[in-house]
Amino acid sequence: VISQSISSIKKFHENYIQYRTTCEVLKHEKYLYLYNVEPYDNEKEPIKLLVSRVESIISNENINWQTMRQDIKEEERC
Numbered sequence: 001v002i003s004q005s006i007s008s009i010k011k012f013h014e015n016y017i018q019y020r021t022t023c024e025v026l027k028h029e030k031y032l033y034l035y036n037v038e039p040y041d042n043e044k045e046p047i048k049l050l051v052s053r054v055e056s057i058i059s060n061e062n063i064n065w066q067t068m069r070q071d072i073k074e075e076e077r078c
Contacts, residue, residue: 011072018068022061029053 033040033050040046 011068015065015068018061018064022057025057026054029057 029050032038033046036046039053040049043049
């Protein structure tokens, strides 16, 4: 029981770190766009690039989250 609790806390911590990392990456992307710096500076339609890059970041986060959930389920089976 204690080891499961510790494992749960560890997973929560890992999840939080991943969430914060994604949040900071999205903020960084926002500022690149707002200040019109590379890679947005030479784009005819920078909003399209922003959407594409943000969607990619979100997609990666979803994949990471699903992988973590699968890992937790596998650990619970053991």
